[in-house]
Amino acid sequence: MQDFLQQVVSGIATGGIFASLALALVLIYNAMGLVNFAQGEMAMLATFTALSLIQRGVDYWIALPVTLVLAFVGGVVIQRVVIRPVERAPVLTLVIVTLGLATLINGLAGFLFGYVPRSFPSPFSVQTVSILGAFASYQDLGVIVVSAIVLVLMYVLLQRTPIGLAMRAAAHQPEASRLLGIRVSWMLALGWGLASAVGAVSGIMAAPALLLEPNMMQTVIIYAFAAAVLGGIESPLGAVLGGLIVGVTVNLAGAYVPGVGGDLQLAVAFAIIIAVLVLKPNGLMGRGSVRRA
Amino acid sequence: MSNLLALEGVRAGYGQTRALHGVSLSVGEGDIVALLGANGAGKTTTLRAVTGGVRWEGSIHFAGRSLSRMSTESVVRLGIAHVPEGRGIITQLTVDENLRLGAYLRRDRQGVRADYERVFDYFPILRERRELSAGALSGGEQQMLALARALLMRPRLLLLDEPSLGLAPLVVRSLFEIIRTINEKEGVAVLLVEQNARIALELSSHAYVLEVGRVAVEGPSAQLKEEESVRRSYLGY
Numbered sequence: 364m365q366d367f368l369q370q371v372v373s374g375i376a377t378g379g380i381f382a383s384l385a386l387a388l389v390l391i392y393n394a395m396g397l398v399n400f401a402q403g404e405m406a407m408l409a410t411f412t413a414l415s416l417i418q419r420g421v422d423y424w425i426a427l428p429v430t431l432v433l434a435f436v437g438g439v440v441i442q443r444v445v446i447r448p449v450e451r452a453p454v455l456t457l458v459i460v461t462l463g464l465a466t467l468i469n470g471l472a473g474f475l476f477g478y479v480p481r482s483f484p485s486p487f488s489v490q491t492v493s494i495l496g497a498f499a500s501y502q503d504l505g506v507i508v509v510s511a512i513v514l515v516l517m518y519v520l521l522q523r524t525p526i527g528l529a530m531r532a533a534a535h536q537p538e539a540s541r542l543l544g545i546r547v548s549w550m551l552a553l554g555w556g557l558a559s560a561v562g563a564v565s566g567i568m569a570a571p572a573l574l575l576e577p578n579m580m581q582t583v584i585i586y587a588f589a590a591a592v593l594g595g596i597e598s599p600l601g602a603v604l605g606g607l608i609v610g611v612t613v614n615l616a617g618a619y620v621p622g623v624g625g626d627l628q629l630a631v632a633f634a635i636i637i638a639v640l641v642l643k644p645n646g647l648m649g650r651g652s653v654r655r656a
Numbered sequence: 657m658s659n660l661l662a663l664e665g666v667r668a669g670y671g672q673t674r675a676l677h678g679v680s681l682s683v684g685e686g687d688i689v690a691l692l693g694a695n696g697a698g699k700t701t702t703l704r705a706v707t708g709g710v711r712w713e714g715s716i717h718f719a720g721r722s723l724s725r726m727s728t729e730s731v732v733r734l735g736i737a738h739v740p741e742g743r744g745i746i747t748q749l750t751v752d753e754n755l756r757l758g759a760y761l762r763r764d765r766q767g768v769r770a771d772y773e774r775v776f777d778y779f780p781i782l783r784e785r786r787e788l789s790a791g792a793l794s795g796g797e798q799q800m801l802a803l804a805r806a807l808l809m810r811p812r813l814l815l816l817d818e819p820s821l822g823l824a825p826l827v828v829r830s831l832f833e834i835i836r837t838i839n840e841k842e843g844v845a846v847l848l849v850e851q852n853a854r855i856a857l858e859l860s861s862h863a864y865v866l867e868v869g870r871v872a873v874e875g876p877s878a879q880l881k882e883e884e885s886v887r888r889s890y891l892g893y
Contacts, residue, residue: 525760532746532757539744541728542707542737543809544761 368497370618371611376503378610379510383565384580384587385594385602386517387558392596393534394554395450397457401464403584405441405559406566408468409434410575411476413567414483423486427567431560438559442552450551472577480579483570506568513564514603517557521599530554586613586632593636595649604647609636660685660813660845661706661718668705668712675701677869678714683813688839688846690856690877693866699849700741702866703815706847707731707738719812733761737811741818743802747791751782754790754801758808768808775804778834796827803831807838814838814846820855828852832859857881 384406391399399405409430416426441464449460487505491498521527532540533550540547565587566580573579590609594601609632616623616631623631640646659682668676676698683689691699705712708728716723723731732738746754755775759768776783779800785793790801799819806814819835820828832855839846850856857863857877865873865886873886880886 525756528749528753528756529760532749532753535748536744536746538709539740539746540757541709542732542740542744543757543805544729544732545757546729 365497366618367615368495369499370614372494372497372499372507373503374611374614375607376506376510376610377614378590378607379507379514380565380569380583380606381586381590381610382603382606383510383513383561383568384583385590385606386514386599387562387565388587388591389594389596389599389602390554390558390561392591393531394551395446395457397454397461398588398591398596399558400458400461401441401468402558402562403566403580403587404465404468404472404577405434405438406562406583407575407577407580408472409437409559409563410483410566410570410579411472413563414481414570414575417484423484430567431563434563435556435560438556439552441559442555446555447548447552469577476577478576478578480574480576483567483575485571502571509564509568513561517561517599520557526553582629585629586610589632589636593639593646595646598646598648601646601648658685658720659683659717660687661847662716663702663706664715666702666705666712666714666716668701668710670701670710675710675869676705676712679866679869679871681864681871681874683845683847685812686839686843686845687862688836688848688860690853690860690863691847691849691866692851692853692856692863693872695851696868697866698869699866700817701869703738703740703817703847703849706815707736709740732809735810735812736815737806737809737813738815739802739806739817739819741821743798745790745793745798745801747789749790750786751788751790751793751801752786754805755782755786755808758805762808762810767810771808771810775807778807778838779804795822796824796831799823799827799831800834803834803838807842807844811844814844815849816846817849818851819848820850820852828855835859854881 384402387402388398391402412433413426413430416429417423445460445464449456485502487501489500489502491500521531529545530550530553533545533547534554537547565583569583570579586609587606590605591602593608594603594605612635613628613632617628620631661683663682664680665678666676667674667678679698679702691702693699701710704710706716706723708723708726708731718734718736721734746757762768781797782801782804785797790798793801819831823831835846836859838844848856848860857880860877863874863877863880864871873880
């Protein structure tokens with residue numbers, strides 16, 4: 364039982380990482396009807412930025428917010444420069460553009476930082492603490508707390524502020540939103556900025572365990588895709604829920620199902636997701652759109 | 657009398673197709689003006705030209721200001737509320753969220769709060785439905801929501817694109833009563849696009865009939881209503 368709880372806590376920590384990246388995917392999906400294939404690479408580049416700051420002697424807790432601000436600005440710039448010119452292009456064009464962006468950022472990171480995996484500092488110790496008889500590492504708890512704070516902030520921003528409401532309106536119905544005076548194009552840029560910042564959190568949280576190198580996020584983004592689809596691709600809350608489910612499932616499968624580990628972990632996660640989607644095709648929180656003529 | 661809205665020789669189109677071939681019309685402060693015509697006559701395009709939803713040439717002035725090359729967002733900020741074809745309700749959001757978006761540009765919190773009460777007086781049903789998804793409303797309720805949201809923008813001019821479309825006659829009646837009240841009480845000018853010519857002519861003081869992108873007939877609504885020839889050839893009743 365103790366061991367089980369430990370696996371769950373550690374799964375929630377992993378899930379928080381997936382959830383952040385999944386939320387980033389959902390934000391952009393809502394804004395342009397397409398997942399951003401470069402989201403993971405953007406997060407990876409942000410993580411390298413954080414590492415550069417830390418290596419120059421900047422305190423972790425200063426480097427983190429500074430990196431998030433930089434990631435936000437980077438996201439806005441990418442939307443303005445790369446995405447906006449092809450905004451009205453067919454979906455396939457956008458797919459290719461984001462795939463190209465992913466390749467570009469990956470290559471850029473390789474060129475700038477090399478491919479040797481680097482250890483990334485964590486402010487949380489790997490020591491464990493006993494909670495209700497189970498042992499959880501400070502590292503896992505730290506990741507859970509940081510992810511939770513970021514996700515709650517995002518929720519408040521999107522659901523409880525006028526700018527969040529305008530962002531959601533602009534994403535759902537750009538034409539109608541323009542007629543209400545909402546600057547739709549800037550709302551989309553804002554969405555890219557936020558997605559980029561949230562994704563960066565996921566990269567920075569994942570780096571201590573995965574070691575930082577240009578391909579670090581490639582597995583993570585597959586889990587994040589799965590989490591986003593499981594939650595119902597349009598729902599931010601669903602993305603978070605999906606992330607947690609995927610994280611815990613992968614951890615438990617790795618620990619208890621004989622022979623599952625490494626690559627097979629991914630397969631088990633997907634098997635469960637497919638099973639859920641067969642029963643609920645719109646995902647856990649997805650709603651078939653309600654509409655009247 | 658100075659015109660609130662004035663179009664002169666407005667031409668507009670979509671790609672290679674011209675929808676408007678030089679439309680001129682005007683709406684005075686506090687007026688209700690009807691824009692009539694068959695399907696494809698250019699009624700919707702005329703409204704879209706005003707709020708920058710379609711590229712146009714010619715001249716459009718609002719309150720003495722040229723709207724040339726202005727974005728939709730900027731035109732709206734001048735005090736024009738446009739309820740588009742299909743109502744423009746954001747069905748993924750709740751009724752309340754839609755209403756809040758109406759007040760998105762406003763910074764006077766107390767004024768907004770007072771306007772909420774006023775709007776709920778006009779449309780009590782919206783108060784009851786406040787927390788519901790806007791997509792779950794009936795067609796008539798959605799049209800009320802669209803009107804309510806437009807009022808929260810505190811416009812000087814209201815552009816309405818076929819508010820009667822798809823609604824039961826009784827619902828249309830009460831909706832038009834409310835539009836009249838709003839016009840009288842708030843002094844909001846209205847440019848009303850309608851297929852239902854009879855009810856539009858009753859409500860408006862002046863009317864224009866469009867035919868393939870041009871103004872074919874114009875005049876005081878009372879007069880158009882009486883003229884047999886106009887009724888037969890353009891209004892179809």
